[in-house]
Structures are given as structure tokens and as C-alpha cells.
Amino acid sequence: MAIAATTAAPVKIGRLRSWIVNSGPVLGIFAAIFVLWELGCWLFKVPDFILPSPSVIIDKIISSWWLLLVNGMVTAQEIVLGFGMSVAIGIPLAVLAVYSRIFERVAFPFMVSLQTIPKVALAPILVMWLGYGILPKVMVAFLISFFPIVISAVVGMRSAEKEMIYLVQSMGANELTTFLKIRLPKALPSIFGGLKVGMGQAVVGATVGEFIAAEQGLGYLQLISQVRLDTALLFAAVVVLSLLGVLLFNLVAWVERLAVPWNRMRTEMIE
């Protein structure tokens, strides 16, 4: 168990092998699906505007790479800004909720009840208020990713055992020290769980925002290609959007691995 963490020499080969073992089946399934898809399109002569084959979609991605890149950058910007707002506002609010009785009793239930509003339904209103630019999409991404981030941060900061708090208090720790040394590090795994969910949500929010009204972005590109019956471009946009989502998600996961090294240790132990 403990040996796995300390072996140093055969790490490279071991890593490659474990990567194949871990990722092999998933890649295999994807490959099989694409092969079946390609064959199906070819055998049944499905027209491209109904279902383009993978090769047609790849062709499209290559031929319209600039279009996809420019619009992808806009959507990425909306996602990152919306997500960033959620973190910048959500984490301090979570700290407030943990420390302030009034906030916990009044503001927090209010926030939870607001959560019942479907954020997507707010998008047309936001467009009306904030115009056609990037701002309403950022707001939708923010609103939709905000909640999981706050909730997981609150849960995480409350998860410190009372004995743990007593222990540092018995050493004379004040509230700030207790927060920095106990509550915050204890909450990190939970906070990162919320950030991962929130990042996924932010992608949805930005795209939906673009569906309502936009002049650029991948969602906008999809609307345009839908009208033009350019199904291949529609699929190309979906591919780029999912790649973008995976990239941003992995970015959060990467920061998590840096910030919470002990958690990985624990999961390695379980494996």
C-alpha cells in the first residue's frame, strides 16, 4: 500500500501501463462508436444534413477551424468569467454562512429558495436588461454555477469535527487561526468537488445564454448552422464545446491535485 507511493525508478513504464489500463476501455468504446457511426452513414446513405459521419465532421472542423476558434474563445471567456464570479462571490458567502448566525438563518434559506428558479428561464430577462453582448451569458453562467460552489463550500467548512475545533482552541487558537488551520483545509476537497460541478454548469449556462440572443460564440454558431442546415458545422460546434468543457474541468482537477495532495494519497490507498 505505502510502497506504491514511494517507488521511484520504474515510474515511467508504470505510468504508461496504468494509463493504458485506465483509459484503454473508454477509448475503445469511443473508437467502436465512431466506426459504427461511420459505417452506418455509409451503408444506409444517410444524408449529411440529417447525420454527418465522423469523417465529415472532422473535415468540417479542419476547414472551419478559424470560425470555431474565434467563437470558441468568446464562449470560453463567458464560461471563465461566469465561473470566476461564482468563486469570487460564492466562497466568501460560504464563509459568512458558516460564521454568521443571522446570515445562516435568513440569507441562506433565501438563497436556497432562489435556487428553485430555473436559471435558464432567466436568460431572456437578462438579455433584455443587459443587451446582446457577453454580459448576459456571463450572468447565466454565474447564476447556474454559483449554487453548487456555495453549498459544497459551506458543507466542507462545517465538516470539521468538534473535537478538532476543541483541540486547537485548547491550544489557544483564535477564530482566524482555527479557520486557516482547520476549517479551510478541511473544506478543500469538498470545495473542489463543488468547483468541478460548477465548471460543468458554467459551460451549460454560457451556451444556453448564447441560444437566447448572441452575435458570437459557439451557441450562436450552432443556431446559425441550424438555420443553414449545415449539420456538420452544428456537430463540429458540439465537439469543440465538449472539448472546451473537458479542458476547463481538467484545469480545475489539476489545481485540485496541486492544492489537495493528501486527498490523492487517500484515493491511491483505496485503489
Add this chain to the structure above:
Amino acid sequence: MASSGSGVQIGLRSVSKRYMTASGDAVDALGEIDLDVAAGEFVSIVGPSGCGKSTLMMLVSGLIPATTGTITVGGVPVKGAGGKAGIVFQRDVLLDWRTVFSNVMLPVEIKRLDKETHLKKARDLLRSVGLAEFEEKYPAELSGGMRQRVAICRALVQDPGLLLMDEPFAALDALTREQMNLDLQRIWLRDRNTVIFITHSIEEAVLLADRVVVMTSRPGRIADICVERIRRHFMALGVLSET
């Protein structure tokens, strides 16, 4: 006081604790208690669940205030936490994100004690409980008994005049528990801290303590104090000849 002893004297005078429940009822967790613990003495407290043993410990540590009465530690009245006590709970509550060594150093950091001298002390303590090679491991890599040993080292590193232990070995298996009892005995014979040791196990109490305080339930009162000095010395000698 003996030269090796770093323990402090404790006095409780008609100490009681009444909790208010959420519905507004008063619950007497602890009736009027008088208890004196000599410097360097090892006192075990046994009693049924809910007899206020843990409350008593929390009062002595200053983590909760007494409703009536006065508590003195080392002749000084207890006011709030942050005093001389090192605490060990039933759960080891090690910080998962710190290495074993860094866990032991936690009180040194929080109390802003001198780092250099305590680095050595922490290392010595870990070695004395057989965990020298585990300094850089994370708690998740340790067994339950090892984790509780680390928790004890963490309590001891700050040279506490008083060691408060709330059923520290209750969650461990019987064999580990026995070993832990021996380890604790050895450490106490060396340092002579004042120890208040709460336990469910009468055997454990008798094995370890100079005196066993028996408590009754709701409100908690002291029913009996048994002097077990002779038996402890007998056991201790047995232990010493073993090692």
C-alpha cells in the same frame, strides 16, 4: 515536588455544570464536585455513559465554563481555553492534510513556541512510540493505533503540565489497546505529567491510575475514590521488567 515531574496540581471546588437545551430545559450534567489531584498524579475516572465524565474534562481544560464553583490548575483559576492542558480524544482527530510530523508540531505552531527545541522534542516523542519512520507519512497511511500514538505525541510535545484523555483507546482493538496502555504507562513514569484519564474500562483504570474516581449518573457525582497505588506499582514493575 519531584525534580522530574512537570505535572501541575488541580483543584475543583463545588463545581457543577448545567446545560440549557434548545427547548429551554435545564439539564444538570454535573452535580457539585470536589476533587483534588496532586501534581504528577494519574487519576482515572470511570462511570456509566452520560455521567458527565467528558463534561468534567471539558471544564478542567477551560473549553466550557462551569456553572458554579471554581477550578484551579497549578493554583491558577481556569478562565477560558489555551491553558496548560494537552488533550487526547477518543477520535484521534489528526489533520489529514498534514504529515505525521507536522501534526505533532501543531501545538508548537499555534502556541508560537520555540521551533528549534520542539523539533527535536517531536522527533524524540515519535521515536519513543516507534513511529520514527512515519514522520513524513500522511495520517491516511497509518493504522488506528498508530494514529492515536501520533495524537498522544501531539498532546505531549507542548510539555503540558496536565494531560486530559477522554477514552483515548476506546476505539482500538484489544491487543492494540493493551500495547497503548503500556506505552502510556511508560511515558507517564518518565514525564510525570498530571493525567486525568477517562475510560469505560475498569481494568484499564486500575492498571494505569494512582486513584480511580467512580462517578454516578445525572447529575454526575463522585461516588467513590479508590486508592490503587499498590496495584499500579505492581503492574508497572511487570511492564518494566518486560522492556
